[in-house]
Structure formats: structure tokens, C-alpha cells
Amino acid sequence: MTAETVVIGGGAIGLALARDLRLRGKSVTMIERDPEGFNASCGNAGGFGVTEVLPLEMTNLLRNLPRWLLDPLGPVRVGVGHLPSMVPFMAGMAKTMRPGERARISRALSALLSRARADSLPLIESLGLRSQLHERGALWVYETLQAFRADETSRNERRALGIEMQELSAEEARALEPALGPRVVAGVMTPQWMHMDDPAEVVRRLRAQVVEQGVDVVTGEATAISGKAVLLADGRKVPFGSEVIVAAGAWSGQLARSVGDRVVLDSERGYNRTIPGADIGLTREIIFAERHFVATPMSVGLRIGGAAEFRGLTGKPDYRRSAALAELARRYFPGLETTDGTDWMGHRPATPDSLPVMGASARRGDVYYAFGHGHVGLTLAATTATLLADLVTGRAPDVDLTPYAISRFSR
Ligand SMILES: Cc1cc2nc3c(=O)[nH]c(=O)nc-3n(C[C@H](O)[C@H](O)[C@H](O)COP(=O)(O)OP(=O)(O)OC[C@H]3O[C@@H](n4cnc5c(N)ncnc54)[C@H](O)[C@@H]3O)c2cc1C
Known part of the structure; x- marks a missing residue:
């Protein structure tokens, strides 16, 4: 059966997003090349770095x-x-030195981080891990x-x-x-x-929760988005009814480029x-x-x-x-x-301006992005899921997503 939404990547970001979309009634397929793997979301320092606004x-x-x-x-x-290959990254970092840029970026980081605790608590409670958040x-x-x-x-x-x-x-x-x-x-x-006892436990429980919710997890490596399907390295195609969301952490660049979006990651x-x-x-x-x-x-x-x-x-x-x-x-x-x-x-999926990429493709209305969270991907998983799920289901997100748009890399 063709799911409405395909999420590529099963780290903290993709899992939290798949969970949120299911809660809102979407049918979801997740593509993950290593569903039991120890990705960045598992091995990180466990910090909810809500102070990392610079x-x-x-x-x-x-x-x-x-x-x-x-x-x-x-x-x-x-x-x-x-x-x-780092030249575009450094050029992007150089742009952050323009007058006013540091303040603009800090405000955009703060808009997300200031709500991270409120967004994360319900998720952590639903995983039975409240006592492990310190x-x-x-x-x-x-x-x-x-x-x-x-x-x-x-x-x-x-x-x-x-x-x-x-x-x-x-x-x-x-x-x-x-x-x-x-x-x-x-x-x-x-x-x-704040900090968590063990981020890997967050990922393990999220994996179990999305499967319980009915998310279909396809094991495979996505190589491109073409028409209404995601192409896998072994030749299979995973179709989507409404939209596809790229949440493949540091590997997301190639998938964005497959639909013609420019990105520096x-x-x-x-x-x-x-x-x-x-x-x-x-x-x-x-x-x-x-x-x-x-x-x-x-x-x-x-x-x-x-x-x-x-x-x-x-x-x-x-x-x-x-x-x-x-x-x-x-x-x-x-x-x-x-x-x-x-x-x-x-x-760590790093962008030159330290801002994540969140929002719609500049090329297609049915492709969305949720990657590039650098040092704060655990911290912002629930916030990203809430805002993206709002966007995808037609509810205006509480935060203006303009600063995180992929189109910023084409300017
Ligand atoms: C040493 C270290 C310490 C950190 N400390 C913190 C911290 O204290 N607090 C914090 O908030 N953040 C921290 N981070 C950052 C945080 O871990 C990341 O920002 C976050 O894990 C990114 O989550 P993600 O879901 O985007 O990516 P990932 O966790 O990398 O998940 C991406 C998933 O996509 C899959 N995938 C990739 N490409 C494909 C493909 N083509 N097809 C199918 N599947 C694919 C991968 O297998 C992977 O499972 C730290 C990172 C590191 C490295």
C-alpha cells in the first residue's frame, strides 16, 4: 500500500516526525538503511542544549x-x-560575519530552542523516560x-x-x-x-513506538526522489501519496540535490x-x-x-x-x-550558518526537509517534528520557518 508520507531517515529527527505525523492521522512509511544502527542520535552527549543560541x-x-x-x-x-569540498561551507560561514547576521541567526536559533523543553516533555513522557531527563x-x-x-x-x-x-x-x-x-x-x-541518561534509549523506544503506531519501516538506502517515489540503491521504488520528508541527517544533501535544491551541508x-x-x-x-x-x-x-x-x-x-x-x-x-x-x-549534520534546514523544497511542493541540526539534534527533535507536522498537515506553524528554508543556499 502507498503511504501518504514517506520519511527518509530514522534518527531522532525522522522518528519524532514519523511519530507526530501518525498522531495526526497520516499513514507513514520510513526508509532507513540500518533500522537498528547506532546513529548520531544514539551516541551523542545527551544534552538538551537549550542555551546554544549562538x-x-x-x-x-x-x-x-x-x-x-x-x-x-x-x-x-x-x-x-x-x-x-569545504570551500562552499567556509564561504557560507563567511556570510555569517555580515553585519546583523549573527543577531538574526541567534534569534532564529532561540525561536526553536526556547520551546524545546515544552515540545520535548510530552515526547519523553510518552516514551516512559521522564525520570531519565535531568x-x-x-x-x-x-x-x-x-x-x-x-x-x-x-x-x-x-x-x-x-x-x-x-x-x-x-x-x-x-x-x-x-x-x-x-x-x-x-x-x-x-x-x-537538561540532560538525558542515555540518548540511545530515546531512539530505541521511539523505534518501538513508531512500529506500534503502524509506521512501515523499509530497510534500504534512498538514493534519489523521482516523481512520486523514492528510489533505493537496490533498484526498488518506494511510492508516496502526498509528500516525502528528507530527514537523513548528514546524508541529506544528495537527496535534496536529486530534486534540484542547492544545499551546503x-x-x-x-x-x-x-x-x-x-x-x-x-x-x-x-x-x-x-x-x-x-x-x-x-x-x-x-x-x-x-x-x-x-x-x-x-x-x-x-x-x-x-x-x-x-x-x-x-x-x-x-x-x-x-x-x-x-x-x-x-x-553531526552541519550547515554553515548553524541553522537547521526545515520546510518545503524550493522546487517541489511535495518534498520537505528536516535536517542539519548540528550540535542540537536531540534537543530539537520534538520541536522539529511539531513544526514540520504542522506544515505538512496544513496548520500554520507557530514559528516563522523562513530562516530555515533551503532556498537560503541559492541566494
Ligand atoms: C559527539 C556528538 C555529540 C553530540 N551531542 C549532542 C547533544 O548533547 N545534544 C544534542 O541535541 N545533539 C547532540 N549532537 C548532535 C545530534 O546527535 C545530531 O544533531 C542528531 O542526532 C541528528 O539527528 P538526525 O536524525 O538528523 O541524524 P542521524 O541520527 O544521523 O540519523 C540519520 C539517519 O538517516 C539514515 N540515513 C541516512 N541516509 C540515508 C539514506 N540515503 N537512506 C536511508 N537511510 C539513511 C541513517 O542511517 C541514520 O539512521 C551530538 C553529535 C555528536 C556527533
Whole structure:
């Protein structure tokens, strides 16, 4: 039977969307090449990063690029072979430096993130995971006062968008999280941040829920959208009655291009190590401000992760990065044992302006997009599902979707 809607991709975004569309009475087929796979939505840091309202900074990337090209374990790595294909991405990032752009992007991120908690709670409750969502905030920690002071401007930018940023002395930070050692000289508490015990459990339960709802999951690799069908790599065609939604994370670019839409999307690889036995008593997520990585206490262990590696979608992970992050964490948590852990790499779907792609194709009225959520795909899964399901079912979304339109890449 031909479903009304086909959703391509079964990560947090595609699953939340399929669920929402079913709740609104649509018949849904999902195409997923690896229905039990451990995708980015499973392995991430588990943070509901509602404070992440500022775009990634081009000035920082440009200033440090020469050094990072030579340092395989620095916070950002651009593979030399990947550099040519990154030119459009960097050009897109450069556009974000135009006057007014940073403020516009921040407002657009804030429009989504400010409602993420309200949108996510019903979803998490329906999965029976309310007790695994911890509303204890996140603690940013600094190892130099210089960096703490330099971040004042961005703290104020966040405050202007309704984010609470409470400045703390080193002693106050350590009183909140006694596992932190003397390296920490200052902290910032962001009470609105939340974290999940295990994002993989969210995905597992969502997978079970959509199947229970009657979503037909087709195992296969979508290669293109043609007419009223999605073409699969093995030659099969999956027809759709009304619309198709591309929610294939970092792999969505090829599918958008198959209908003639231009998009700039790259994989920003991230790494982590999860250490089951490392109970150091952390109660909230710790963000290591200068070094751009985090530690999250989860039911599956202490997860230490971060890094941004631009080396494309293929090619082996470089797990020295997970080891390097774990080693860095030991500097902050004296006595932490980091050797017995599981290393992981995932592909963040990254756009140059840090905004997701949400809305209709610029070419066809029956193709929609929901990808490009970068560092906040878990955080925004329920919000994306609500807004896209509104759009697809003819209800005006509460948020103006113009800033997230795919047509921005053609300007
Ligand atoms: C190290 C790391 C830490 C992170 N921490 C956080 C965090 O704390 N909080 C947060 O909110 N976000 C975090 N993120 C980001 C978050 O994980 C992603 O933004 C989010 O998972 C993207 O979800 P998605 O559904 O778009 O993509 P994915 O989870 O990648 O799912 C895409 C799915 O589409 C399938 N697919 C792809 N192409 C095809 C095709 N052609 N045909 C069929 N199927 C296809 C894939 O198999 C995959 O299952 C982190 C990411 C990383 C890497």
C-alpha cells in the first residue's frame, strides 16, 4: 500500500516526525538503511542544549585553521583532502560575519530552542523516560580567567535571548560538583540546560513506538526522489501519496540535490568515550569552555566527548581523538580512570550558518526537509517534528520557518 508520507531517515529527527505525523492521522512509511544502527542520535552527549543560541564562529575557525591543519588532535580538524569540498561551507560561514547576521541567526536559533523543553516533555513522557531527563542545568568550567572574561560578550548575548548565565567562583563551581579539581578557576551555571541518561534509549523506544503506531519501516538506502517515489540503491521504488520528508541527517544533501535544491551541508564528526565504571559523583553535564568538550553523567557511564572534525562522510574514525578527550578530562577530574571505555564517532549534520534546514523544497511542493541540526539534534527533535507536522498537515506553524528554508543556499 502507498503511504501518504514517506520519511527518509530514522534518527531522532525522522522518528519524532514519523511519530507526530501518525498522531495526526497520516499513514507513514520510513526508509532507513540500518533500522537498528547506532546513529548520531544514539551516541551523542545527551544534552538538551537549550542555551546554544549562538552560531559557530568563523573568526575562530579562520584564526586557528593553519594550526589545526597540523594538529590531528586539536578541537577542530579539517582533513587536507577534504579542504576543496569545504570551500562552499567556509564561504557560507563567511556570510555569517555580515553585519546583523549573527543577531538574526541567534534569534532564529532561540525561536526553536526556547520551546524545546515544552515540545520535548510530552515526547519523553510518552516514551516512559521522564525520570531519565535531568533538569539540573549544565556547568561551564574555565581554566583561565582570561577565557572566562573573554566569554562575557557571548554570555551577555545569551542573556539577551533569555538564557540564564550565573557566574561562579572556582569554589562555588566545586561546591556544585566536588569531583572538579584545582584546575578550574571559574564557572558559569546555566540552569535551563537538561540532560538525558542515555540518548540511545530515546531512539530505541521511539523505534518501538513508531512500529506500534503502524509506521512501515523499509530497510534500504534512498538514493534519489523521482516523481512520486523514492528510489533505493537496490533498484526498488518506494511510492508516496502526498509528500516525502528528507530527514537523513548528514546524508541529506544528495537527496535534496536529486530534486534540484542547492544545499551546503557537511559532516562535522564528533567523538566520545563512555566509561561505565567511572562514578565520580557528577550530577550535571560539565562543559569545558576553552577546550570545547563535555562530560555527561549517564546511566551507561560517564560520557566524555566533543571535537569537530571535517573529513567527510566516508573514511575511518580516528579514535585517538576519543582517547585525547578522555585524557584531557583527567586534568579536571583528579583520579578519574579513563581507560576502560567505549569509543564512538558520529556525524553531526552541519550547515554553515548553524541553522537547521526545515520546510518545503524550493522546487517541489511535495518534498520537505528536516535536517542539519548540528550540535542540537536531540534537543530539537520534538520541536522539529511539531513544526514540520504542522506544515505538512496544513496548520500554520507557530514559528516563522523562513530562516530555515533551503532556498537560503541559492541566494
Ligand atoms: C559527539 C556528538 C555529540 C553530540 N551531542 C549532542 C547533544 O548533547 N545534544 C544534542 O541535541 N545533539 C547532540 N549532537 C548532535 C545530534 O546527535 C545530531 O544533531 C542528531 O542526532 C541528528 O539527528 P538526525 O536524525 O538528523 O541524524 P542521524 O541520527 O544521523 O540519523 C540519520 C539517519 O538517516 C539514515 N540515513 C541516512 N541516509 C540515508 C539514506 N540515503 N537512506 C536511508 N537511510 C539513511 C541513517 O542511517 C541514520 O539512521 C551530538 C553529535 C555528536 C556527533
